[in-house]
Amino acid sequence: MYNLVSFIIYLSILNYSYDDSFAKECIENQNTCIEWKQNPIFKSSQSKIEYSESFLSVSNGRIKNVLDLLTTLDLENYNYIIVNDLKxxxxxxxxxxxxxxxxxxxxxxxxxxxxxxxTIEKDIEK
Structure with a gap:
């Protein structure tokens, strides 16, 4: 019973300890802006990604999904660490x-x- 109660408390803390307000950051000299909002872990809706020439929209998606979408970068020289949990x-x-x-x-x-x-550079052995 103790383990069950502890697990339920843990899950409820995960589900309700998120910041649901939108944050916005614009990058100088690039005219590029990003807006993001964290969702609860148990949000039931499906993930959706829309990508056009001038716009990327991710609904209820993970950062890893966005990184997987980026195919034209030279990813061999860099490692990308997702700051928050993958979930x-x-x-x-x-x-x-x-x-x-x-x-x-x-x-x-x-x-x-x-x-x-x-972003961190990989140590490349010569």
Whole structure:
């Protein structure tokens, strides 16, 4: 019984200890903005990703889903650390204010500037 009660308390804390307000960060000299909001773990809706030339929208998705979407970056030289738990889901919007093409590097720098991921260089042995 003790373990069951402890587990239920743990799950309820996970579900209700999130920040549901939108945060916004714009990157200077790029006209790129990111808005994000953390969702409860047990939100029942499906994840959805929309991606166009100037806009990326993630509804109830994980950061890993966004990183998997980025295919044109040279990922061999970098490691990306997801700052929060992999199980945390977000609503994320990344867009260009001038409606120009949104590059993968801008998406990556937006995620890093917002504190959702951290980029580190790999130690390359020669």
């Amino acid at each position: 945390v889901k977000y609503d994320i919007k990344i867009y260009r204010e001038d409606y120009d093409k949104l590059h993968d590097s801008e998406i990556l720098s937006s995620l890093e500037k917002s504190g959702l991921i951290k």
